[in-house]
Amino acid sequence: SQQGEEDPQALSIQEGENATMNCSYKTSINNLQWYRQNSGRGLVHLILIRSNEREKHSGRLRVTLDTSKKSSSLLITASRAADTASYFCATGDSSYKLIFGSGTRLLVRP
Amino acid sequence: SQTIHQWPATLVQPVGSPLSLECTVEGTSNPNLYWYRQAAGRGLQLLFYSVGIGQISSEVPQNLSASRPQDRQFILSSKKLLLSDSGFYLCAWSRGGQSDNSPLHFGNGTRLTVT
Numbered sequence: 532s533q534q535g536e537e538d539p540q541a542l543s544i545q546e547g548e549n550a551t552m553n554c555s556y557k558t559s560i561n562n563l564q565w566y567r568q569n570s571g572r573g574l575v576h577l578i579l580i581r582s583n584e585r586e587k588h589s590g591r592l593r594v595t596l597d598t599s600k601k602s603s604s605l606l607i608t609a610s611r612a613a614d615t616a617s618y619f620c621a622t623g624d625s626s627y628k629l630i631f632g633s634g635t636r637l638l639v640r641p
Numbered sequence: 642s643q644t645i646h647q648w649p650a651t652l653v654q655p656v657g658s659p660l661s662l663e664c665t666v667e668g669t670s671n672p673n674l675y676w677y678r679q680a681a682g683r684g685l686q687l688l689f690y691s692v693g694i695g696q697i698s699s700e701v702p703q704n705l706s707a708s709r710p711q712d713r714q715f716i717l718s719s720k721k722l723l724l725s726d727s728g729f730y731l732c733a734w735s736r737g738g739q740s741d742n743s744p745l746h747f748g749n750g751t752r753l754t755v756t
Contacts, residue, residue: 561742562742564742564744564745566745571729571750571752572749572750573647573731573733573747573748573749573750574685574731574733574745574747575747576744576745576746579742579744619684619685621745623742624742627673627690627692627698627742628687628690628700628742629675629687629735629742629745630687631677631684631685631687632684633683633684634683634684636682
């Protein structure tokens, strides 16, 4: 079963603009992670935010977490054509399982 | 450094045939290992995970099975494939010894088409 649901399902922006993707989930979590997938490839881990954290940065990425609303957002600033990919959130609890959402397809137009 | 190998990259199999997908990890010991399946344009569905040799947890009842014969080897199998088994199969590992969901490291996947 899927825990997270990303919004929007697809996003098209111009190079240089910011891209914001949202993730909502249903149950209590230990942490939330964001991954990127280029077409036909495996996923690559981008950033992990723990349930007691509210915001985290990594380069051009900014992730926020609101546990009261059970939601997270991923912001990519100053987007580049190379950022074109699908982005997934994944939630972890106290088990070994990591449950993924359905993803947002991002297209950055040159 | 750690690496993960998954093969084959693509596979076309007839309905009713057996399946064996293999995944190996190098450069780490006692990893947690995972098999996910991704339908076209969709998210990832967790199929199996393993926290040690011979320890397999199944998430979805189906005609697939998994085995971990060695510490860093994870195998996905089926005795008889169904059309609905078509998809993109991804193997992943994470740091073992803890259950706080360390980041997953994925292989490049196997695209399986059942005809």
